[in-house]
Amino acid sequence: MRLRRRIQLSTTAVLIVLLIITNTSIYFIFKNTTITSEINRLTNTLNNTVMELNKDSNSSMEQVLQAYLISDGMIRIVDRHNNPTIQATTTKDYLHIQSKYDDDQFEKVIQYKGYIFVMVSIPMINENGTIINLQVIENVDVLFDNINDLKWVLVYATIIVIIILSLTSRLLGRWISFPIQRLTETMNVIEKNGSYEKIAITHDTKDELTEMAMTFNRMIIRLEKSYSKQEQFVSDASHELKTPLTVIDSYVKLLKRWGKERPDILEEAINTIASESSRMKYLTEQLLQLAKSEEIIENEKETVNIVPIVEKTIQRLQQAFQHEIHYKNEQCEIHMNIHEPSFVQLLVILLDNAKKYSDHHIRVEVKEWKETVSILVVDKGIGIPLEAQAQVFDRLYRVDKTRSRKTGGSGLGLSIAKRIVEQHDGDITLESVEGKGSTFTVTLPKLEVK
Ligand SMILES: Nc1ncnc2c1ncn2[C@@H]1O[C@H](COP(=O)(O)OP(=O)(O)OP(=O)(O)O)[C@@H](O)[C@H]1O
Ligand SMILES: [Mg+2]
Numbered sequence: 001m002r003l004r005r006r007i008q009l010s011t012t013a014v015l016i017v018l019l020i021i022t023n024t025s026i027y028f029i030f031k032n033t034t035i036t037s038e039i040n041r042l043t044n045t046l047n048n049t050v051m052e053l054n055k056d057s058n059s060s061m062e063q064v065l066q067a068y069l070i071s072d073g074m075i076r077i078v079d080r081h082n083n084p085t086i087q088a089t090t091t092k093d094y095l096h097i098q099s100k101y102d103d104d105q106f107e108k109v110i111q112y113k114g115y116i117f118v119m120v121s122i123p124m125i126n127e128n129g130t131i132i133n134l135q136v137i138e139n140v141d142v143l144f145d146n147i148n149d150l151k152w153v154l155v156y157a158t159i160i161v162i163i164i165l166s167l168t169s170r171l172l173g174r175w176i177s178f179p180i181q182r183l184t185e186t187m188n189v190i191e192k193n194g195s196y197e198k199i200a201i202t203h204d205t206k207d208e209l210t211e212m213a214m215t216f217n218r219m220i221i222r223l224e225k226s227y228s229k230q231e232q233f234v235s236d237a238s239h240e241l242k243t244p245l246t247v248i249d250s251y252v253k254l255l256k257r258w259g260k261e262r263p264d265i266l267e268e269a270i271n272t273i274a275s276e277s278s279r280m281k282y283l284t285e286q287l288l289q290l291a292k293s294e295e296i297i298e299n300e301k302e303t304v305n306i307v308p309i310v311e312k313t314i315q316r317l318q319q320a321f322q323h324e325i326h327y328k329n330e331q332c333e334i335h336m337n338i339h340e341p342s343f344v345q346l347l348v349i350l351l352d353n354a355k356k357y358s359d360h361h362i363r364v365e366v367k368e369w370k371e372t373v374s375i376l377v378v379d380k381g382i383g384i385p386l387e388a389q390a391q392v393f394d395r396l397y398r399v400d401k402t403r404s405r406k407t408g409g410s411g412l413g414l415s416i417a418k419r420i421v422e423q424h425d426g427d428i429t430l431e432s433v434e435g436k437g438s439t440f441t442v443t444l445p446k447l448e449v450k
Helices: 003-054 061-067 092-096 141-193 208-259 263-293 306-320 340-356 401-407 413-423
Strands: 073-078 084-089 106-112 115-125 131-139 302-305 325-328 335-338 362-368 372-379 427-433 437-445
Touching: 003 061, 003 106, 003 115, 003 131, 003 141, 061 073, 061 084, 073 092, 084 092, 115 141, 141 208, 208 263, 302 306, 306 325, 306 335, 306 340, 306 362, 335 340, 335 437, 340 362, 340 372, 340 413, 340 437, 413 427, 413 437
Parallel strands: 325 362
Antiparallel strands: 073 084, 073 131, 106 115, 115 131, 302 335, 362 372, 372 437, 427 437
């Protein structure tokens, strides 16, 4: 069933039930209060009659009853054998209404010849000491006509309201489901064209549907971004690989032509081919590394003391670097849940950059906080211009392509570092001033060992 129809049916059904319950209650409450107030009025009349009868007056019982006779009905005295002894009536016909004796006061609604009567009876003691019933019977047909009218008014009102309701709930359903329909249409367009359409949000009502459309738009923007990043990566990667391949290809052709006669060309060609192919090897290794780091499985992580790992990595690199590495750490034990090879790789990437892009010494600092550990790699090198700082973590991005080419970079190091940090639920930040140096700070969650 469509959402629109469901909304229409459910709202109509709930409101119909509520309407019927309310109107039926109104009808019965009105009917009961009308009858009760009538009974109270008649009881009053009877009490007054009893008082008058008990008075020592000259008037006979018939006269008293006649005096208290109501506008349409009768008043009578009934003995223990259910026989009416004295009666005063407005219409002779009422005399045939069956009489009934009871020791207690009673009230009831009776029907006689299609008319409705309310009867109230109270017991009293006669002059000769016997108990009799004083009864008043009133024709309340007019009152019941009113109650009946009310019934029909309520029935018609219910029917009219139901009709209006079913029409408005139809509009309501359409109104509520309209944005969803638009969302579905946009999704269909996206599916058909493979495009990244967004849903137009016309007004800023902060309802769930607007929120849903906004979430959808955000999702589309992210998809679009990640798709274009991927596209960019593929084209960059193929371009990066194409350059060394072209160089190798042209030198091979040169070799084929002149190689045998010209030893100088032979020498140059072999050197260039060797350097280009090792660059290509490095590039493919890095690319593979990037793909592999996505496969780190959570259960490959181990809880280890990172202090000796950091120290060992620094020592190992110090031998290969000409720059001095200053290491500062006050703790001897910091336990963390890490994938050790990736963690070491992260340090190597940052230290390798610090080495490549500076001529001065490098500083490594480990700082322990309450819940995290920060590792800072500080250099006093060429720095990174402000506008490039946001991009250095992107795949294949290099600040200065010609310069980086000389230093042999592929532009993948920092993107691998970022991925590793993310896989350890951490964060990597960069502070740098062009010409003065850079500081890369890796912050990772700590593990409390008791
Ligand atoms: N410490 C640094 N000082 C100055 N520039 C830096 C530093 N670290 C990174 N960069 C800049 O950011 C760019 C991206 O760095 P990244 O490590 O990702 O690539 P790369 O060093 O060029 O190549 P590789 O993949 O071999 O690491 C570098 O090309 C360089 O321009
Ligand atoms: Mg690098």
